[in-house]
Amino acid sequence: MQQDDILLRDLDDAGILRLTMNDTGRRNALSEAMLKQLGAAFGAAGGEPGVRVIILAGHGPAFCAGHDLKEMTAGRSGADRGKAYFAHVMAQCSGVMQAIVNCPKPVIAEVKGVATAAGCQLVASCDLAVAADTARFSTPGVHIGLFCSTPMVALSRNVADKHAMEMLLTGDMIPASRAAEIGLINRAVAVDTLQDTVMDMARKIASKSSMTLATGKRAFYKQCEMTLPDAYDYAARVMVDNMLAHDAEEGIGAFIAKRAPQWQDA
Structure with missing residues (x-):
């Protein structure tokens, strides 16, 4: 071989x-x-x-x-x-x-x-x-x-x-x-x-937004090594940044409008 x-x-x-x-x-x-x-x-x-x-x-x-x-x-x-x-x-x-x-x-x-x-x-x-x-x-x-x-x-x-x-x-x-x-x-x-x-x-x-998955995977492993207060502070910052991303706005809008989201992976 x-x-x-x-x-x-x-x-x-x-x-x-x-x-x-x-x-x-x-x-x-x-x-x-x-x-x-x-x-x-x-x-x-x-x-x-x-x-x-x-x-x-x-x-x-x-x-x-x-x-x-x-x-x-x-x-x-x-x-x-x-x-x-x-x-x-x-x-x-x-x-x-x-x-x-x-x-x-x-x-x-x-x-x-x-x-x-x-x-x-x-x-x-x-x-x-x-x-x-x-x-x-x-x-x-x-x-x-x-x-x-x-x-x-x-x-x-x-x-x-x-x-x-x-x-x-x-x-x-x-x-x-x-x-x-x-x-x-x-x-x-x-x-x-x-x-x-x-x-x-x-x-x-x-089928999910690759931006969302990458954000979540990175945050999951990083917070695992932190104390509980530090983990919550870090995760809150990640959530804020995630909320400002296009795919979060699109996903929430699609959910409210009862339609399929159109991801841009951004």
């Missing part, structure tokens, strides 16, 4: 961009090549007016198996036993996760197979996640003497502390039903309805 085939891109007429990890021989591992392509894809999509929603999926039995451990082991060959290389890969991976959060377009993970370690981190980093009821999730680093510290960052921002710590400390694989219960994913659905469910969700979101 050529490196340029490991991440497939398909944009439909509704502005829904499907990014499909396609390195099935490595279980869609986050190799350096995959991380580079994911980072570039999310960066480009964020500035592309024709993209309204992004779906991240994976071909094969694994959504994403996390870091490529064979590649990581090869990185130990340096005089520093791989310290510089490991730092580079961790920074690259963290950059991809933050690119998803910072992307102004909503990102939906469509999880058909297993998502482990940094693959689980990838799911947790997306704004929304829908999984097949056969999908499974884990942060199994403890099994190999490597605590899933970077996956912990995204995981702990999605699920309650004790649920996150149970996954991190035991390394146990959990089914999609449990992942939905603890908030790691939005819902688990039958595997043969997964893509249709995600596409229905994506189309619903794509």
